[in-house]
Amino acid sequence: MKPMDRYELELKKNRENRIVTVLDAAEVLFAKKGIEKTTMQEIADAANLGVATIFRLFPKKEQIAVGIATRRLEKFLELFQNIHSMEITSIEKIEALMDHFLEEFAEGNDFKMIEDFEIYSMLLSEPIEDTEQYKVIYREISHIYAEIIKTAMKDGSIRTDIDIEQSLITLINAFVTFAKKLSIQKNIGFIQLDVAPEKQLILLKKVILDYLMSGMK
The missing domain is CATH 1.10.357.10 (Tetracycline Repressor, domain 2)
Structure with a gap:
């Protein structure tokens, strides 16, 4: 595999892993607080990610x-x-x-x-x-x-x-x-x-x- 291909594959995997992390964290919050009352900042904190990252993954x-x-x-x-x-x-x-x-x-x-x-x-x-x-x-x-x-x-x-x-x-x-x-x-x-x-x-x-x-x- 070419270095560039490997790099792009790693980027894709990292993005997919972060998506799963966000969904897992949000799911717990939604169950506790409801979808409407949960904020993007709370999801970011629960997922240990920056809120800007959350918005890049989910606008x-x-x-x-x-x-x-x-x-x-x-x-x-x-x-x-x-x-x-x-x-x-x-x-x-x-x-x-x-x-x-x-x-x-x-x-x-x-x-x-x-x-x-x-x-x-x-x-x-x-x-x-x-x-x-x-x-x-x-x-x-x-x-x-x-x-x-x-x-x-x-x-x-x-x-x-x-x-x-x-x-x-x-x-x-x-x-x-x-x-x-x-x-x-x-x-x-x-x-x-x-x-x-x-x-x-x-x-x-x-x-x-x-x-x-x-x-x-």
């Missing part, structure tokens, strides 16, 4: 939020890919998806981070830039779920007296949306929930599965 804080949300969404894409590749029935894939969402809800902040990002995006006066990768991943997740739905319409594991496509889209969207809402409530200290969030999601999962398999032997 706007919104771009950092996009980067973090995209990383979180990539985890969901990997989940959908793995479950879609399993040699199981479509109803078992739907159950596996909900089980994983339950695990993520109990152990991580994926739902909260994505919900925070979506709410933050809606409150901005102008559209966020550099969201193409986020949109690409979102579309890929939708495509994989569409393939699961196609299988469900053929393998007989879901009742056939309903509109399978409409039902699966609606029910999973309802499950994820409810999980996002509970994730936010769980992180608000003064809200006292009558039923534990995890129990609510487990009950909703049972309702969905019972509906999809109602009348089947």
Whole structure:
């Protein structure tokens, strides 16, 4: 490798490492303070970088939020890919998806981070830039779920007296949306929930599965 090529490669690696460092630091701050209340100076301090460096990498804080949300969404894409590749029935894939969402809800902040990002995006006066990768991943997740739905319409594991496509889209969207809402409530200290969030999601999962398999032997 030529010296100039090696130098450019090192510069690229250093930049990529700094981007990861910034995203990691900002993710912690966003979880604690929220996206809107976190400043670029606070992110720079947490990342042990100069604020000028932060602005060179991410001219706007919104771009950092996009980067973090995209990383979180990539985890969901990997989940959908793995479950879609399993040699199981479509109803078992739907159950596996909900089980994983339950695990993520109990152990991580994926739902909260994505919900925070979506709410933050809606409150901005102008559209966020550099969201193409986020949109690409979102579309890929939708495509994989569409393939699961196609299988469900053929393998007989879901009742056939309903509109399978409409039902699966609606029910999973309802499950994820409810999980996002509970994730936010769980992180608000003064809200006292009558039923534990995890129990609510487990009950909703049972309702969905019972509906999809109602009348089947």
